[in-house]
Amino acid sequence: MSKVIYPKVALIGLGLIASSISHAIRRAGLAAEITGFARSAETREIARGIGLCDQVYDTAADAARGADLVILCVPVGAMGQVAADIAPVLKPGATVSDVGSVKQAVIEAVGPHIPQGVHFIPAHPMAGTEHSGPRSGFAELFDNRWCLLVPVEGSEDAAVERMQSLWVGMGAKVEVMEPEHHDLVCAVTSHAPHLIAYTMVGVADDLRRVTDYEVIQFSAAGFRDFTRIAASDPTMWRDVFMNNKEATLEILGRFTEELFSLQRAIRTGDGDHLFDYFTRTRAIRRGIVEAGQDTDAPDFGRGGGG
Amino acid sequence: MSKVIYPKVALIGLGLIASSISHAIRRAGLAAEITGFARSAETREIARGIGLCDQVYDTAADAARGADLVILCVPVGAMGQVAADIAPVLKPGATVSDVGSVKQAVIEAVGPHIPQGVHFIPAHPMAGTEHSGPRSGFAELFDNRWCLLVPVEGSEDAAVERMQSLWVGMGAKVEVMEPEHHDLVCAVTSHAPHLIAYTMVGVADDLRRVTDYEVIQFSAAGFRDFTRIAASDPTMWRDVFMNNKEATLEILGRFTEELFSLQRAIRTGDGDHLFDYFTRTRAIRRGIVEAGQDTDAPDFGRGGGG
Numbered sequence: 001m002s003k004v005i006y007p008k009v010a011l012i013g014l015g016l017i018a019s020s021i022s023h024a025i026r027r028a029g030l031a032a033e034i035t036g037f038a039r040s041a042e043t044r045e046i047a048r049g050i051g052l053c054d055q056v057y058d059t060a061a062d063a064a065r066g067a068d069l070v071i072l073c074v075p076v077g078a079m080g081q082v083a084a085d086i087a088p089v090l091k092p093g094a095t096v097s098d099v100g101s102v103k104q105a106v107i108e109a110v111g112p113h114i115p116q117g118v119h120f121i122p123a124h125p126m127a128g129t130e131h132s133g134p135r136s137g138f139a140e141l142f143d144n145r146w147c148l149l150v151p152v153e154g155s156e157d158a159a160v161e162r163m164q165s166l167w168v169g170m171g172a173k174v175e176v177m178e179p180e181h182h183d184l185v186c187a188v189t190s191h192a193p194h195l196i197a198y199t200m201v202g203v204a205d206d207l208r209r210v211t212d213y214e215v216i217q218f219s220a221a222g223f224r225d226f227t228r229i230a231a232s233d234p235t236m237w238r239d240v241f242m243n244n245k246e247a248t249l250e251i252l253g254r255f256t257e258e259l260f261s262l263q264r265a266i267r268t269g270d271g272d273h274l275f276d277y278f279t280r281t282r283a284i285r286r287g288i289v290e291a292g293q294d295t296d297a298p299d300f301g302r303g304g305g306g
Numbered sequence: 307m308s309k310v311i312y313p314k315v316a317l318i319g320l321g322l323i324a325s326s327i328s329h330a331i332r333r334a335g336l337a338a339e340i341t342g343f344a345r346s347a348e349t350r351e352i353a354r355g356i357g358l359c360d361q362v363y364d365t366a367a368d369a370a371r372g373a374d375l376v377i378l379c380v381p382v383g384a385m386g387q388v389a390a391d392i393a394p395v396l397k398p399g400a401t402v403s404d405v406g407s408v409k410q411a412v413i414e415a416v417g418p419h420i421p422q423g424v425h426f427i428p429a430h431p432m433a434g435t436e437h438s439g440p441r442s443g444f445a446e447l448f449d450n451r452w453c454l455l456v457p458v459e460g461s462e463d464a465a466v467e468r469m470q471s472l473w474v475g476m477g478a479k480v481e482v483m484e485p486e487h488h489d490l491v492c493a494v495t496s497h498a499p500h501l502i503a504y505t506m507v508g509v510a511d512d513l514r515r516v517t518d519y520e521v522i523q524f525s526a527a528g529f530r531d532f533t534r535i536a537a538s539d540p541t542m543w544r545d546v547f548m549n550n551k552e553a554t555l556e557i558l559g560r561f562t563e564e565l566f567s568l569q570r571a572i573r574t575g576d577g578d579h580l581f582d583y584f585t586r587t588r589a590i591r592r593g594i595v596e597a598g599q600d601t602d603a604p605d606f607g608r609g610g611g612g
Contacts, residue, residue: 198584252565
């Protein structure tokens with residue numbers, strides 16, 4: 001009757017995603033033991049203090065030794081090094097996964113370190129908040145959100161299905177995708193929007209004629225949503241852009257092209273062009289609400305005091 | 307003991323903002339009578355059906371006749387015409403106001419029609435949802451949100467204070483601002499972000515390699531927030547951009563400049579530049595949460611199923 005899917009799970013990196021995984025695994029009893037490692041001694045200390053894992057180790061290898069599943073929850077740029085660190089201790093039949101927001105670069109960096117007889121099933125849970133660190137996790141983070149599995153060539157079906165069961169057990173919906181396609185979809189739906197939000201918040205910060213007080217005090221819907229996006233973890237996002245360079249630059253190129261055409265419509269007073277464009281974008285929003293990916297509650301589901 | 311501030315209030319235009327004003331005025335008993343007018347017969351019919359006003363008239367002049375306060379709640383581009391329509395029936399000592407998102411253009415369009423002895427106190431309530439129409443309003447829309455008053459030169463203090471009392475009575479916080487400064491602040495905090503969000507959603511829609519299903523299904527935080535912004539009323543936003551042209555184009559120019567520098571950092575692999583930029587933008591977000599303009603609840607205050 002046990003729901004245990006992987007008896008021993010090792011979490012390498014103990015930030016928002018890893019700590020949420022720990023809570024979600026425990027909520028559903030999906031593992032018998034959870035070990036953890038974080039590079040920073042302070043993070044390890046906090047994790048021990050709040051009992052985030054059954055055991056927090058001082059090296060990645062010690063945490064991964066004997067684990068049935070090792071999940072790499074570090075920034076994309078650090079994945080290759082931790083994979084090298086844990087490779088010697090991985091037990092035959094174990095699975096290595098990750099939670100990185102780009103997949104081709106992770107597969108290139110981690111893949112070569114995976115020993116014969118160990119499964120490698122990259123994953124990308126599409127969920128987050130503006131907070132980071134071991135205290136920021138919560139069991140509900142993945143509930144009803146997507147987790148994309150991006151198995152490498154030649155993966156065994158049974159190993160992929162086992163990983164899928166874990167994520168479903170943590171509350172997520174799962175879909176399998178090719179690495180290159182994954183990176184393009186994410187460039188559109190997440191990476192380019194993040195860079196754009198960062199940029200707009202930076203512009204506001206630069207504008208000395210609009211005092212900080214006003215930018216903050218009068219931040220209405222538009223800008224307020226941008227600041228929320230732009231508050232995400234700087235290290236994680238630096239690595240995303242450094243590692244999904246081509247797709248992100250392609251989308252940004254198209255974005256700039258479109259933006260220039262709208263700017264010209266404003267400059268020349270072409271109201272029809274603007275109206276038609278805005279009408280078209282409204283439809284895609286309706287689709288998202290209907291697909292259950294967001295609420296259309298007034299004030300966007302925030303409390304009245306928001 | 308009465309809380310009535312303006313005995314008779316006329317609402318010209320009956321969309322989201324006007325219908326919310328009606329509910330908010332009634333909630334606090336700030337008027338004895340509310341009249342209304344909408345250009346579309348269908349809107350007038352709906353408004354009558356749901357009892358949105360005490361009386362809905364077929365012309366703006368009939369609605370405004372004898373009113374102590376007339377609030378123009380039409381798109382910015384329509385303000386001049388309705389001001390001309392109601393000017394002949396305005397009673398001495400009455401106040402005309404509006405709810406437009408730009409102020410210099412409204413003052414230019416409406417100001418010349420205001421008769422001697424009538425107060426003109428433009429206003430801009432900074433609140434909204436992605437819905438429009440007479441059914442979309444609700445009494446709480448303005449609670450704890452800002453309403454900027456932008457009185458024209460030579461306004462009487464008593465008339466400004468009376469208008470301020472109305473907005474405070476509807477739950478808003480009020481600040482007085484100069485027209486030009488208002489338009490710049492709003493270009494930064496609202497207008498440019500809206501155009502950028504519209505653009506990004508348009509780009510996603512164009513990308514045939516990323517199917518509609520995927521853009522909608524996997525729309526994570528970044529893109530999902532953009533679609534919400536980009537679902538706003540197309541007519542209203544067309545008019546905003548046509549009427550706050552200079553400030554919006556100035557901000558977009560700066561935005562493009564910054565975006566190019568970040569794009570170059572991605573292309574050349576300058577991770578430090580990206581990290582520093584993202585760290586700086588995170589701080590402004592903290593300020594917004596501390597200023598009480600948003601929540602930092604997980605999943606941004608949406609329900610767990612969001």
